[in-house]
Amino acid sequence: MIKETARQITEERIKPQRAELDEKEQFPWEIIKEIAKADLFRVFIPEEYEGLGGGSLDLVLAVEELSRGCCGVSICYAAVALGTIPFMRFGTEEQKKKYLPQIASGQELAAFGLTESSAGSDAGAMKSRAVLEGDSYTINGTKQFISNGGEAEIYSVIALTNPAKGSRGASAFIVERDTPGFTFGKKEKKMGIRCSATCELVFHNCRVPKGNLIGKEGTGFIVTLKTLDESRPGVAAQGVGVAQGALEEAVAYARQRVQFGQPISSFQAIQHMLADMATEIEAARCLVYAVARTIDSGAANFTEDGAMAKLFASDMAMRVTPNAVQVLGGVGYTRDYPVEKMMRDAKIIQIYEGTNQILRNDIISHVYKRKGMRP
Amino acid sequence: MNIVVSIKQVPNTTEVKINKETNTLVREGVQSIINPFDTYAIEEGVRLKERFGGKVTVITMGPPQAEAALKESIELGADEGILISDRAFAGSDTLSTSYVLSKAIAKIGEFDLVITGKQTMDGDTGQVGPGIAERLGVPFVAYVSKVEEIKNGTMRAARMIDEGHERVEAPLPCVMSVAKEINVPRIPSLRGKMKAKSAKIPVWSARDIGAEESRVGVAGSPTWVAQIFSPKRERKSEMLDGTSQDKVARLCEKLGEMKVI
Numbered sequence: 001m002i003k004e005t006a007r008q009i010t011e012e013r014i015k016p017q018r019a020e021l022d023e024k025e026q027f028p029w030e031i032i033k034e035i036a037k038a039d040l041f042r043v044f045i046p047e048e049y050e051g052l053g054g055g056s057l058d059l060v061l062a063v064e065e066l067s068r069g070c071c072g073v074s075i076c077y078a079a080v081a082l083g084t085i086p087f088m089r090f091g092t093e094e095q096k097k098k099y100l101p102q103i104a105s106g107q108e109l110a111a112f113g114l115t116e117s118s119a120g121s122d123a124g125a126m127k128s129r130a131v132l133e134g135d136s137y138t139i140n141g142t143k144q145f146i147s148n149g150g151e152a153e154i155y156s157v158i159a160l161t162n163p164a165k166g167s168r169g170a171s172a173f174i175v176e177r178d179t180p181g182f183t184f185g186k187k188e189k190k191m192g193i194r195c196s197a198t199c200e201l202v203f204h205n206c207r208v209p210k211g212n213l214i215g216k217e218g219t220g221f222i223v224t225l226k227t228l229d230e231s232r233p234g235v236a237a238q239g240v241g242v243a244q245g246a247l248e249e250a251v252a253y254a255r256q257r258v259q260f261g262q263p264i265s266s267f268q269a270i271q272h273m274l275a276d277m278a279t280e281i282e283a284a285r286c287l288v289y290a291v292a293r294t295i296d297s298g299a300a301n302f303t304e305d306g307a308m309a310k311l312f313a314s315d316m317a318m319r320v321t322p323n324a325v326q327v328l329g330g331v332g333y334t335r336d337y338p339v340e341k342m343m344r345d346a347k348i349i350q351i352y353e354g355t356n357q358i359l360r361n362d363i364i365s366h367v368y369k370r371k372g373m374r375p
Numbered sequence: 376m377n378i379v380v381s382i383k384q385v386p387n388t389t390e391v392k393i394n395k396e397t398n399t400l401v402r403e404g405v406q407s408i409i410n411p412f413d414t415y416a417i418e419e420g421v422r423l424k425e426r427f428g429g430k431v432t433v434i435t436m437g438p439p440q441a442e443a444a445l446k447e448s449i450e451l452g453a454d455e456g457i458l459i460s461d462r463a464f465a466g467s468d469t470l471s472t473s474y475v476l477s478k479a480i481a482k483i484g485e486f487d488l489v490i491t492g493k494q495t496m497d498g499d500t501g502q503v504g505p506g507i508a509e510r511l512g513v514p515f516v517a518y519v520s521k522v523e524e525i526k527n528g529t530m531r532a533a534r535m536i537d538e539g540h541e542r543v544e545a546p547l548p549c550v551m552s553v554a555k556e557i558n559v560p561r562i563p564s565l566r567g568k569m570k571a572k573s574a575k576i577p578v579w580s581a582r583d584i585g586a587e588e589s590r591v592g593v594a595g596s597p598t599w600v601a602q603i604f605s606p607k608r609e610r611k612s613e614m615l616d617g618t619s620q621d622k623v624a625r626l627c628e629k630l631g632e633m634k635v636i
Contacts, residue, residue: 001565001568002565005562005563005564005565005568008562008563009562012562013562034561034562037561037562037564038561038562038563038564038565039564039565039566039567040565042565042566043565052565052566
């Protein structure tokens with residue numbers, strides 16, 4: 001049912017608009033509203049907060065289908081889940097009651113603010129500070145590359161409350177859009193996912209009520225790691241979806257493109273390319289679904305599984321989408337056909353929510369740990 | 376606001392086949408859908424409910440399988456559906472159909488607005504909407520493209536006419552048919568789908584709505600279909616020879632003869 005709904009949105013709303021949204025770098029508000037009306041934001045929210053109480057697999061199916069149409073749109077959707085997980089998992093009852101129904105209905109979007117110019121993979125090097133003064137925290141600092149930045153109303157932001165402790169001195173906060181001292185900086189001009197908003201969050205003596213602290217002081221880094229673990233299958237699903245979309249375009253084109261008196265789909269060179277693409281997509285899909293099911297079964301630790309799924313699916317997407325361009329040949333390189341956009345979009349999946357290099361580090365440290373070894 | 380939307384289930388094809396013996400549409404083996412023009416009526420009903428509060432009831436007259444169209448309406452945001460179904464209704468033309476629907480609406484009770492599509496895709500008459508209004512004794516507004524305001528028991532709306540748009544006011548209750556320019560129907564929501572799955576669709580018979588036997592079905596339908604056929608398309612073409620000047624002169628002459636210019 002979720003897949004069917006997301007598919008209908010992709011076919012009827014995303015596909016007709018994606019090229020224009022990409023060209024104009026325009027946030028897809030109309031489509032986001034349609035996604036909200038169709039209840040897709042309710043999927044990952046518990047039932048007691050106006051959600052549908054779905055699990056990781058439900059989110060993965062929705063993201064995969066939306067990504068078949070456009071990864072720019074699907075990241076706007078997935079980034080809401082990312083920004084919600086911190087207080088959905090670690091927040092107080094009051095925080096959940098206040099914010100989750102707004103997100104479930106799609107009235108308000110969420111975003112997650114972690115990365116800084118000097119703190120990407122090395123999150124411990126962050127400079128943003130939060131100082132408790134009376135009944136509120138004063139936040140200062142600048143976050144960079146924040147998906148849904150400037151468009152979302154609710155931000156989960158990580159800042160250091162005890163800089164001496166490094167990453168163990170980090171804390172997570174909910175910051176509302178209209179909070180004085182909170183503004184938006186540079187909006188990035190990107191290679192792909194161009195309709196999505198990627199923006200700086202600027203905090204200048206921004207006072208946030210004490211009640212907006214997520215979890216306890218000093219747990220910000222753990223909140224971050226757990227949040228990214230949980231959201232990573234969704235990013236992996238983007239890889240599966242965009243590759244599936246590219247394969248479909250390649251197959252359709254190969255069947256109608258005639259050279260040497262026959263459709264190029266009849267040439268073994270093309271057939272084998274398409275077969276390899278299909279196989280790789282299915283392999284990635286199996287891995288992503290398996291991780292989602294592991295999470296839904298209540299597993300305590302799935303860092304390694306999630307990292308593998310995101311790594312494999314995104315690397316796969318960066319093999320499949322360029323090959324789709326190759327099958328389309330000259331026209332595939334033009335913006336008249338959607339595959340060049342898919343190739344540009346796919347690249348980011350190898351980079352965000354943990355670069356594939358950092359994920360390889362995570363994976364190998366888990367492999368060694370199981371053997372009782374140190375790297 | 377109590378809103379009633381009247382819809383029809385139709386075969387999902389623009390190339391309908393006709394049974395030559397009975398002169399009726401062949402429905403077997405063709406997937407049924409909500410008449411596309413009616414999806415705009417459902418969407419407008421749901422939007423008006425979202426704007427002004429109230430309830431949207433969708434009704435249809437049809438065979439038992441028309442229940443699917445009502446469930447789909449609930450997926451699209453309607454609160455409930457009522458199927459008006461009785462063997463006695465078989466063979467109804469637009470006169471008896473609008474009679475049956477008006478009786479059903481009267482049974483629902485108080486209503487502020489009845490919305491229909493501008494016409495069906497299969498019958499193409501556009502007569503049922505005005506027929507309902509006539510029998511209910513309320514005004515009818517056709518081809519509405521925008522409901523601008525509903526205030527103090529009056530609706531102000533824009534309707535499409537050949538020359539452009541016409542702004543009209545009508546007292547409530549009234550019946551309106553909507554043009555497809557009025558909205559873009561939404562994609563069914565997950566909650567709507569779940570609600571539709573468990574929804575119970577009541578079935579009202581001729582007796583339930585108090586319809587007179589002589590006014591429904593074949594007995595109540597004065598329309599007699601003599602023949603249904605696809606019109607033959609005749610095309611004649613003539614190539615003109617000569618210099619461009621000759622050809623233009625000859626073309627003007629021809630068009631003059633045909634009284635086109």
